[in-house]
Amino acid sequence: MQSDSIKIGEINTLKIERDSDYGFYLGSLDGDEVLLPNIYIIEDEMPMGGLIDVFVYTDSEDRPVATTKMPYAKLGEYGYFTVVDYKSYGAFVNWGLPKDLFVPLSQQKEYFNIGKKYILRVCLDEQTGRLYGTQKIGKYFNRNLKGLHPNKEFEAIVIAKTPLGYKVVADNQYEGMLFGNEIFEDIRIGDKKRVYIKSTRSDGKLDLSLQPIGKKAKTDEAQEIILHHLKEAGGRVEFTYKSDAEAIKNSFKMSKKNFKRALTALISKGKIELDDNEIRLVQ
Numbered sequence: 001m002q003s004d005s006i007k008i009g010e011i012n013t014l015k016i017e018r019d020s021d022y023g024f025y026l027g028s029l030d031g032d033e034v035l036l037p038n039i040y041i042i043e044d045e046m047p048m049g050g051l052i053d054v055f056v057y058t059d060s061e062d063r064p065v066a067t068t069k070m071p072y073a074k075l076g077e078y079g080y081f082t083v084v085d086y087k088s089y090g091a092f093v094n095w096g097l098p099k100d101l102f103v104p105l106s107q108q109k110e111y112f113n114i115g116k117k118y119i120l121r122v123c124l125d126e127q128t129g130r131l132y133g134t135q136k137i138g139k140y141f142n143r144n145l146k147g148l149h150p151n152k153e154f155e156a157i158v159i160a161k162t163p164l165g166y167k168v169v170a171d172n173q174y175e176g177m178l179f180g181n182e183i184f185e186d187i188r189i190g191d192k193k194r195v196y197i198k199s200t201r202s203d204g205k206l207d208l209s210l211q212p213i214g215k216k217a218k219t220d221e222a223q224e225i226i227l228h229h230l231k232e233a234g235g236r237v238e239f240t241y242k243s244d245a246e247a248i249k250n251s252f253k254m255s256k257k258n259f260k261r262a263l264t265a266l267i268s269k270g271k272i273e274l275d276d277n278e279i280r281l282v283q
Contacts, residue, residue, distance in 0.1 A: 003028045008056050008064060009075025009124050009131050016050050026054065026066055036066040057131055060099060064129070072096045073122050077172050078157045080190030081120050081133065083112045093120065093133060107134035117190065119159045142173040143204025148197055151213045156195045158187060168208065170195055176206035183210060185253040211254070215261075222254050222262035227271065227281070235281040240274060 003012045006028045014026035014034070023037040024046065034056055046052060054066035055074070072095050073079030081093035084100055091112040092100035103112065103120060112118065120133035121140055137159075156168040156176065165180035166187060178187070178195065187193070198207040211218050229252060230237060239248065241263065245256040252259055263279070266272040273280045 002051055005030045006032045006034050006056055006064065007075075008058065008129055009122065010056065011053055011070070011074065012056050012066070013051055013053050014066070016046055016048050016052060019048070026052065034064045034066045036068070040066075040068045055097075057097065057099070058129060062128065062130060067097060069097055071101075071122075073120075075122050075124055075131065078119060078121050078137070078159070078169050080117050080157070082117050083114050086112055086114055093118070095122070095133075101131065101133045103133040103135070107132065107136055109135045119157070119189065137169070140173070141169075141175045141204070145174070145200040145204060145206070148174075148200055148206070150197050150199060151217065152197045154195050154197075154208075156193055156208065158189050158191045158193065160189065168193070168195065170206060170208065174206050175204075176208040178208050178210060184249045184255055185210070211258075218254075218258050219261050219265055222252075222258045223266055223271075225252055225254065226259075226262055226266060226279070230272070230279065230281040235283070236278050238278045240276065240279070 001013060002015055006012055006014070012028065014028055016024050017027040017033060018025045023035050024041060025033045026036050027033045036054060054068055055070055056064055056066050059065045072081065079095060081095055081101065083091050084094050085092040090102055090104040091108065092102055095101040101122065118135055119137070120135055121137045123132055123134050125132060154170040154174070156170040158166050158168050160167040164177060165183065166178045168176050168178060170176045176195065193210060195208040195210060196212050198209050198213055200206060212221050239251070241260050248254065248256050248259045263272070263274060267274060271282055273282055
């Protein structure tokens with residue numbers, strides 16, 4: 001469906017209105033237009049009058065421009081960006097588009113080093129229409145947790161390591177914690193993960209888990225992981241109830257306790273067979 005208006009920093013569905021020497025002009029329902037430069041045009045796939053999804057930002061002269069390329073993060077989202085240039089007034093980071101994202105000096109919590117990566121939020125300067133990145137993300141967290149419940153699923157980005165585990169931003173708005181003693185897979189700053197609410201806290205933060213909450217939910221997910229692993233491995237793997245906990249963690253991303261519970265459930269369902277040396281998928 002064609003977008004009502006053109007929004008900078010977002011994906012817009014726009015109509016190809018007219019051709020020009022510089023590219024196609026795309027329009028929204030309110031009659032506003034933006035240029036899609038020639039470099040992005042594939043004429044066989046972009047008929048005049050057709051609809052196309054584009055990302056809109058501003059070019060080097062602060063004019064709105066459309067692109068079919070997508071940035072690593074859109075307006076209001078978080079990303080882990082590499083610094084590619086630094087000036088006295090701010091830094092520039094690679095966010096996947098030809099024009100780098102500007103991070104003003106006022107939006108940096110520390111000195112940025114070229115080649116280093118930083119967690120940033122993509123923001124919009126309402127006065128100029130320019131997109132920029134900020135490292136000062138605390139003020140953007142939503143502390144109203146009303147309506148959230150255990151096991152609610154979100155996508156989250158890992159933003160920092162702490163003595164307790166890893167801090168994340170869930171659903172681009174909630175601050176949460178993944179506890180180290182409950183993580184059974186490699187995890188790094190900048191990773192994007194599916195997370196589940198364990199509990200809400202009075203300080204407006206979330207306690208989160210990489211696994212569904214509750215014994216049944218964890219066992220159900222573990223069974224799917226084991227079956228997928230078996231299918232990928234040709235129907236058999238050299239694991240048993242007695243396998244090393246670290247090997248189980250590395251291969252299946254779960255605890256040994258959950259692994260054993262899932263094996264028992266799969267055996268009772270007749271989906272796998274188990275002997276002293278391996279698990280086999282029942283064909």
